[in-house]
Amino acid sequence: MDTSITENQKSVSAFIHLSTFLKFLFPFANFFAPLLLWTLNKEKDFVDEHGKQAINFQLSIIVYTLLLGLVCIPLFIFFIADFVSLAELLDDSVHSFQLHEIKNLSGYVLVLCLIILVFIALFIFELYAVITATMQASKGKLYKYPFTISFIKSTSRTIRE
Template identity: 40%
Template sequence: MLTNHQKNIATFIHLSTFSRFIIPLGNFIGPIILWVLNKDKSDFIDKHGKQAINFQMSILLYAIIIGTLTIPFFIFKLFSGIDFIDFHGFHDFHINIGKPSPLLYIGGFLGAFAILAFILELVFIVIASLKARDGAYYNYPFTINFLK
């Protein structure tokens, strides 16, 4: 039988990921602290804690992948007008805004995808915390199970 205390702890484990907006790496620190202190008290808390931590680790991995794919496209576009061999200062520096390159479109698409993924992440966290409040289990989508 689940108590309200167990449901509240599981809910706060998910909601503690929002602490990243105040504390650097708070999306990892908050859930890990709450999970480690309470995982032995209930299987319900243990499963929710693992899900929250696995989801945050998966999101970090996906962000690194998207970042490593996106950043080079913007850098190549930015430096495409600079001649590195015969550089005479910034008076010859030109950025052509009139004709965007395909690299900029690809980088922009990946950037827009990252924004959409961030919004979905927030939605999934709220859904998980509501499920925990109601005493139900929730499996985040697109999660790699680092902790089993």
């Protein structure tokens, strides 16, 4: 078995990572594009490892996003309930409305800002990790994404760099 890494393997591995950015053009392309590239080239150990890492990372990102979304559901329900009471308050006191009559507004604004910051941080983390993985693949090095759930197990083969 030849373990030398060719320029083609480096390029394909880099494209596997870069193909995850297709999600900005097509829904779920961040799964299908790397999966297609990986499936067509997984007989090469280097490409196989990078393909598994890219797909595991994208699946992990979707799990983290869904969990964050699930945390937001109760907050959204409470906010809607308070928004309805705010609408009633505005309707009852059209001419004598005072801003201090709104209850928990600062708390909701704070929680909303925190959630937005977490989503932005997750987005920036994903950009950083994919770009780093792409650069490592193009250099012929293996890369393990941080905070990745191993849905597809890595084979841990030794690959000469």
